Amino acid sequence: MATMKSLIGLINKIQRACTVLGDHGGEGMSLWEALPTVAVVGGQSSGKSSVLKSVVGRDFLPRGSGIVTRRPLVLQLHKTEEGTTEYAEFLHAPRKRFADFAAVRKEIEDETDRITGKSKQISNIPIQLSIYSPNVVNLTLIDLPGLTKVAVEGQPVSIVQDIENMVRSYVEKPNCIILALSPANQDIATSDAIKLAREVDPTGERTFGVATKLDIMDKGTDCLDVLEGRSYHLQHPWVGIVNRSQADINKRVDMIAARRKEREYFETGPEYGHLASRMGSEYLAKLLSQHLETVIRQKIPSIVALINKSIDEINAELDRIRRPIAVDSGFFFRPGFTILELCREFDRVFKEHLDGGRPGGDRIYGVFDHQLPADLKKLPFDRHLSTKNVQKVVSEADGYQPHLIAPEQGYRRLIDGSISYFKGPAEATVDANSSYLITFCYNPQMLLFFILFFYQELKRFPTLAGDIAAASNEALERFRDKSRKTVLRLVDMESSYLTVDFFRKLHLEPEKEKPNARNAPQPNADIYSDSHFRKIRSNVSAYINMVCDTLRNSLPRAVVYCQVREAKSIIISKDICLSLLNFFYVQVGRKEKDKLGGMLDEDPQLMERRGTLAKRLELYKQARDDIDAVAWK
16 A cells, blocks of 8 residues: 555646546546646746756756747656656656656647747747656646736737736646746735736645745845745745756856755754755755645545546546447457347337337338228229220120120120239338338338337448448348239239139029019020129129238238248348348458448547546546545555
């Protein structure tokens, strides 16, 4: 179990992970902003860079006039064992170690220019630098651009407000420790850093005051009123700093030697000798390190609460927009598995609609029970079998030789003409059934329950949804064509072979009746009389009614056999041309990962959002595990 000394390292680890994720501040309370930090605030030429260099013991920061710091620098210090080699690492170049601190300075300049260009514009994207050295304490500092009052040449007019807004976004957070730097040779009342700290931390609980440049104050003056808290009182003691002189810089006096000179200044000087034990950059670093550890320990419960709340919120949003598709390295990798699972689910829901597990199958039955009978009743048999048309058809069928007894050719023509009308209702039944089946695949808005699967699950993947619908539609069109051919053959079969017994029975029935004056055959009866043609019409109508009853039963059987039964077997069919799942098995096996990924394409913004959430979820879970592994109570 790690000890309390690990707390700063713990926060450093979480902070680095947040930076990689792009979580480095902004609107709302992010994890990065919830982490206790020390923000270094001061006006330009307040000595910020000199203080940081002294704390680190290395000359590693860029030099120059104007705005030198144009991006926040997250400086994480890691104390190593005595005798170990110092080195630095940047988060943006994790595999590269810098042992030459002049190269560190150059890397900061280059990385700043990479984001801001050569202009003097600023950026809120931080640079994260870790330094491992036996000459530092465990501490994390954030160096911010220096506050300024006037924009100089090359700077945008808004630079003054832009810098203040950036600095304010850090120091106004309740978990931020403010390191406010003020030059001792200036009136504390005019200090930009103290003015801002007073606004965001009026009680001074989060502010550490640092008076810099003590050694260049006018002769006869000192900074005791500030350092002893009389000029401006804070909850924490003020710390005085002696910056490296320009002569030392020119002579390239190293920072370790500068630290010694600073200690000698306070220990031997008459003004500050009684305060020497709590003056200097080394004391400041230790003070901040101890306080940061204490604040971290106090804030961990609220950090854990924020992490747990964020995990719950991310899981809820991922459930709402669906979780990302993982990719495995095997042949049957995750996208293919996902595609086939969606196809199986599509097949299951499709069958439930047909079998009655969900609404939809009843509509097909409605075609058989309502539409088909209604269409049959609308057939124009009254017109086709009118006495006038019967006479016309029979006469034309006789040709030059009138029929002797029964006009057989006339009967056949009347029956053939009547049966041909059945083709319309037969095809309409097939088309209506096909329309409902395709509706399930192509128009899910028509069925409320179907939306619950197709529209919610497959709307994530419009390309895949289109592929499934298109493949299903193609198969259903094949079934429709097969069904249409079958029902038309049923109608044609009724024309190709007439039921002879039906007409024989009609002929025998009059002979069984007792002869009387009305029914007895008249030897001189006119075969072209109206009663003769009405009799033919009656016989043909009776036969057509019999055919109608037959087709009313056989047409639904043919449709179910050729369409519904086949549609239910789309996925389990062994015929690859008609099997949706087999089709996808073959196609998925042939496709490369990128092509499979193309089938699972989604809205780019949705994919980006889901990916961000997944990474953030992983970060928060890891952070929670890391905190649990540290003895912080």
